[in-house]
Structure formats: structure tokens, C-alpha cells
Amino acid sequence: MPNFKCKTLKEIQLPFEKEGVEFLWMAKGENVDLLFTRIEQENFFLQIKKDVKNHTWLIKGEKHTKPSQIGYLQKALLVFKENFTQDVVCEAVALKHTRLIQKTPLIANDLKEILEQIQDKKQIYIEIGFGSGRHLLYQARQNPDVLIIGIEIYTPALEQVAKLALSEKLNNILLIETDARLLLSVLESNLVDKIFLHFPVPWDKKPHRRVVGINFANECARVLKESGQFELRTDSFLYFDFTLETFLNFSHLKALIKKNENLEISSKYEDRWKRQNKDIYDLIISGFGWSEALNKDQKFAIEELCFDSKELKSIEEKFKNEVFKGEDFFLHFEKMYLKDESLLIKIAFGAFYKSEHMYINLSCNGVNFVFDKPFKTKENLKAIEKLREILYSYTK
Known part of the structure; x- marks a missing residue:
């Protein structure tokens, strides 16, 4: 930087x-x-x-x-x-000219931009961890009327695939660097037609690090349309079996299983596994049914807080770097700054797999987020409720 x-x-x-x-x-x-x-x-x-x-x-x-x-x-x-x-x-302070510096409409800077651009889209596919982009670009070519959202955690991969898409004049692609579980948690229900997860890191010795889990499966079921599909393609039988077992927690679904199916497009990893005579497994899940809409009316617990000067002084004196953990969320008080007659506190919070880092300003006029508000995920709402509880304890 x-x-x-x-x-x-x-x-x-x-x-x-x-x-x-x-x-x-x-x-x-x-x-x-x-x-x-x-x-x-x-x-x-x-x-x-x-x-x-x-x-x-x-x-x-x-x-x-x-x-x-x-x-x-x-x-x-x-x-x-x-x-x-x-x-x-x-x-x-010099820019790296090898990087994609100019903003491109194919790369979203944050989740809010994703939500803005998907409005009124009739069909949406999501690919999680698109890597070199072969499958994602193939889907974009074959389905020009479908918006293809690609999720990757490696910036060079986003920039390279964006360049390839621009060179082919493909304008139905939107790429973002984020955690797939966070994106799914903020999308509207019954919105997506297909979710692809091709050759994820298997984490056979550390299954807790897999993107697939019961919460992930629940979010897939919520955001997919009634006719929607989740598709896993992997060379790891353990990952395949784990994913099937996870989705079998639903009372109603359809599972299509294939082995060593040749697709029209093949990733570089798949090419490597085939040369090594490894088996390739496909798991296609459908039949989730209709899901209830997200509750947009919930408020963060600090939005109506207000502290007088004596309480602010007490918070300043008692503040310390500490972490609070719930069953599915955490809250970390990181640093405190003084701003005129108010306090600025940096916090990390939310789900364990994807934390938010934000600043809140505490003054006699109220408590507010300095920049944009966080998304109203269940983990974020619980963390901010804990924040409210701790701040009140500091005033005693």
C-alpha cells in the first residue's frame, strides 16, 4: 500500500x-x-x-x-x-502499472455494488472460486442473457479474468473478491438460478475450513429459485461425500450424482487430475422449494443509543482491547481514538469466517457508524447487540 x-x-x-x-x-x-x-x-x-x-x-x-x-x-x-x-x-507512492488500475464495470468493489447491479436481472449464476476463469467465461459465452457472478479471494485472478472477458467483449460478468458465504448471506431469497463450486480446496485434513457447511447449505437453499441448482465438481471423494451428507439434512431435495463425466469445458486442475487418472465427482442438488424473504426491518442495537459526557468519560477509562465470543459470532474491541468531545472506536465483529472491521463514533448526539453500515446478517446483528451490552456495562 x-x-x-x-x-x-x-x-x-x-x-x-x-x-x-x-x-x-x-x-x-x-x-x-x-x-x-x-x-x-x-x-x-x-x-x-x-x-x-x-x-x-x-x-x-x-x-x-x-x-x-x-x-x-x-x-x-x-x-x-x-x-x-x-x-x-x-x-x-507510485502505482504498479502491471495491475488493472482503471476501474472496470466487470469488477465490483464491494457487496453493495453487487446488490445494485443485480437488480432486475432475470437470471443469475454464481461461481465460487473461479480460478483461471475457463468455466466462468464458458458460461458467459453460452448464456449471454444470464448475469454470471464470479467470487474469488485472489485479486490477480479477478484482474486476469476481467481482462479476458473484456477482450472477448463479454459484458454479462461481474467479479468480486469476497467470501462466498458473506455474499450469499446478503442476497435476496429465491434470486439465483445456479451456484457452481468447482474443484474447491478439499481440506481433507481440516474439514472445518471448507466453504461447504450447514450454514452455507442453508444460504444456498434460501437464495436459489425453486428451479435452482447447486453444483459441486471435485476430485476429492471425501469432499463429495461430506457435501452430500451436509445437504441431506434437508427434508426434501433431489441429488444427481455423476462420476467421470466429460464436460465441454475443463479447468487446468481437471486436466491435471485426468492425466493422473483421478476420478472426478459431480453432485447436483435441486428441489429446495420457496424461501421466505429476508427481514430488512431489523435495526442495529446501537442506532438509538446516546451517552452523556460523564458516561463517555467512563467508557474511555474502562475501554480495553478484548474479544467476546458467542456461538456463531464474535466482537473484538480493537482501538480507541479521541475526536473533539466524542470517542472513535475500531471494532471487528461478525461471523468467524468473515469479519467486519468498522469504526463507530460515540457522542452526546448518538452512536453511529463512521462509514457505511454493515450488512444485517444474523451474526452482525448479534455482535452489535453484544456491543450495546458492553458499552452500557462500561458506563456503570
Whole structure:
């Protein structure tokens, strides 16, 4: 991530604006300050960290609030460097031109963008872990009227497949870097036609790390249409058997099982397994039925909170870095910062497999999320309810 070090930090007068970059307010921590920055209606933090031992300052982007385009962060750092620092020791703010820098409509920056782009789509396929993209691109070519959503956790894979799709002028693809379980948990019910999971990492010795589990199966059943299908293709019999057993928890479903079926398109991993004479297993699950819609009316437990100055002081004094764990969620109090007469707290929370990292602001006017609100998943709602409970305990 772009950053630079300097020996001298000038006085920072806020608010400040130059060349489209706005620095609006500062929150001060024990040895790190956060500078609220805005460019093109995107908000994020610059992090100003003092290295007492080496008598230098490190200025960089705060990783959990980074903007959608790396160029925004680079520009903010350059403006800050030119106006508030002296004696730069070293810097790394240049863009990597080998990376896909320009924003492409084929890559979604976050889950909210996915939800916006899938509105009014009549047919949707999802592929989890598309890798080199052979199967995903094949589905896009064969089904031009279907939106193909690809999920991958490796950025280079997203960028490479986006380039291939653009070169073929395929515009029915949307790619995102996220955890599949998180995406499924925020999609509307009865929305998706097919979900593909081809050659996932088998984790035969660590089955708890598999994407497939009872919660995953429940979300697949909820988001798939009545005519929808979940399709697993794997070279691991253990994974195949585990997935079948998991879905058999449903009282009604149809399971189609195939072995060593040759498809029109083959991934590089499948080619490798075939050369080694390994068996390939297909499991196609359908018949889930109709699911109830998500409850959108639920509110986060902190949205109506308000603390007076005495209670805020008590929270400040009792705050500590600690973790609270429930059966299916966690809450981690990470850091606290002072902002005028309010408190800024960084928390991690949500499901164990995919945490949220957010900042909340506590003041006499109320409690609110500094940036966007988290999604109303059941794990997030439980974690924020725990947050409310802990904050109240700090005021006693």
C-alpha cells in the first residue's frame, strides 16, 4: 500500500482542501492518529503513526477504509506530503502499472455494488472460486442473457479474468473478491438460478475450513429459485461425500450424482487430475422449494443509543482491547481514538469466517457508524447487540 516517512510534521489546520482532496477532521490515538479524508465523495482514513525510536512519522492509508481506487489514496498522500511534512526519508507512492488500475464495470468493489447491479436481472449464476476463469467465461459465452457472478479471494485472478472477458467483449460478468458465504448471506431469497463450486480446496485434513457447511447449505437453499441448482465438481471423494451428507439434512431435495463425466469445458486442475487418472465427482442438488424473504426491518442495537459526557468519560477509562465470543459470532474491541468531545472506536465483529472491521463514533448526539453500515446478517446483528451490552456495562 502507498506510504511515506518523514522527519518533520507541520501543524495541521482542519478542514483543509486542495486539488480535490479534503482533510476534514482528526481522531487521536495512543501513537496513531486518523485523518478523515474525502476525494470524489469517497471517504477513508489516512493513518499518521509516530516512530518514537527513529524520530520519524509514517503516513499511509488505513487498510480497512481504503478507497475503491488506489489512485485516490496516492493523491491524498501526495497532497498531505506537500502541505504538512518536511524532510521525507523514503516513499512508496507510485502505482504498479502491471495491475488493472482503471476501474472496470466487470469488477465490483464491494457487496453493495453487487446488490445494485443485480437488480432486475432475470437470471443469475454464481461461481465460487473461479480460478483461471475457463468455466466462468464458458458460461458467459453460452448464456449471454444470464448475469454470471464470479467470487474469488485472489485479486490477480479477478484482474486476469476481467481482462479476458473484456477482450472477448463479454459484458454479462461481474467479479468480486469476497467470501462466498458473506455474499450469499446478503442476497435476496429465491434470486439465483445456479451456484457452481468447482474443484474447491478439499481440506481433507481440516474439514472445518471448507466453504461447504450447514450454514452455507442453508444460504444456498434460501437464495436459489425453486428451479435452482447447486453444483459441486471435485476430485476429492471425501469432499463429495461430506457435501452430500451436509445437504441431506434437508427434508426434501433431489441429488444427481455423476462420476467421470466429460464436460465441454475443463479447468487446468481437471486436466491435471485426468492425466493422473483421478476420478472426478459431480453432485447436483435441486428441489429446495420457496424461501421466505429476508427481514430488512431489523435495526442495529446501537442506532438509538446516546451517552452523556460523564458516561463517555467512563467508557474511555474502562475501554480495553478484548474479544467476546458467542456461538456463531464474535466482537473484538480493537482501538480507541479521541475526536473533539466524542470517542472513535475500531471494532471487528461478525461471523468467524468473515469479519467486519468498522469504526463507530460515540457522542452526546448518538452512536453511529463512521462509514457505511454493515450488512444485517444474523451474526452482525448479534455482535452489535453484544456491543450495546458492553458499552452500557462500561458506563456503570
